[in-house]
Amino acid sequence: MIGEPTPSQYDWRFTFMGFPVRVTWLFWVITAALGYGIAMSANSSLSRILPAPGVGPLLLVWVGCVMVSVLIHELGHALAFRYFGIESHIVLYHMGGLAIPTAGFSFNRGGGRRRLSHIDQIIISLAGPFLQFASAILAAAVAYWMGIYVPSASQVGNLLEPLGIPNPWDQGSLTINNPWTHSIFNFYILVSIWWPLFNLLPVYPLDGGHVVQHTAAILTRSDGYRQAHIVGAVVGLLVAWWFFNNQNGINALLFLSLAMNNIQAMQGYGGPPRW
Numbered sequence: 001m002i003g004e005p006t007p008s009q010y011d012w013r014f015t016f017m018g019f020p021v022r023v024t025w026l027f028w029v030i031t032a033a034l035g036y037g038i039a040m041s042a043n044s045s046l047s048r049i050l051p052a053p054g055v056g057p058l059l060l061v062w063v064g065c066v067m068v069s070v071l072i073h074e075l076g077h078a079l080a081f082r083y084f085g086i087e088s089h090i091v092l093y094h095m096g097g098l099a100i101p102t103a104g105f106s107f108n109r110g111g112g113r114r115r116l117s118h119i120d121q122i123i124i125s126l127a128g129p130f131l132q133f134a135s136a137i138l139a140a141a142v143a144y145w146m147g148i149y150v151p152s153a154s155q156v157g158n159l160l161e162p163l164g165i166p167n168p169w170d171q172g173s174l175t176i177n178n179p180w181t182h183s184i185f186n187f188y189i190l191v192s193i194w195w196p197l198f199n200l201l202p203v204y205p206l207d208g209g210h211v212v213q214h215t216a217a218i219l220t221r222s223d224g225y226r227q228a229h230i231v232g233a234v235v236g237l238l239v240a241w242w243f244f245n246n247q248n249g250i251n252a253l254l255f256l257s258l259a260m261n262n263i264q265a266m267q268g269y270g271g272p273p274r275w
């Protein structure tokens, strides 16, 4: 389990669908920093066809879209926990989001409560990326229905063409009339496609890493952590290398640190010798 970030007086707190939500101030700072380049290029491509809103207002739209998208991701985990009789609370912080079980959570060590099976925990891990991805598809459908051209949806639609299906979000029939609705759909769909894909990478403690751990636990009748850390270390280093070669230093560092955490955890489990 990842440690919960310490609460502070600058956190924004509210309740959503019965789940307490806490957004730390660092979430806003990191989200804005990650979106600055995206807001800049969105503004310059909009300015070719419309009076563009400017980088600052687009950055605010970006931050709002990321917040809603990550909240929906965590809501997927929280609803899955609730399905298994476990309540949780949601934290959005500098590394993204967490759904943390608060009540009814028990591994049944004499507590007598229901134990989550490995399959249950795989379902909980997949529910977050799934709900977020489903929200992207819903948003893309609404944008299509409203006749709005959305580049981030069109990019995904291009993947259908080798299958003989014409891209429904092709610019042909769709237009950009309003920079605000266009940007909301474009940013929301962009985040809601890439965030779940990132999180499904088999690098512990991302959702994909949890799936590896519980799958390994089923297959090997162990707790599965050792296997998850080995896969996490190898895949983490490969993904870091890929980002490094594609001039994406922030993501390269992120995956490098995830890989190092997995290597450290392996040493703690009596894995490969220390070096």
Ligand SMILES: [Zn+2]
Pocket (backbone or CB within 6 Å): 073, 077, 125, 128, 129, 199, 207
């Ligand atoms: Zn997740």
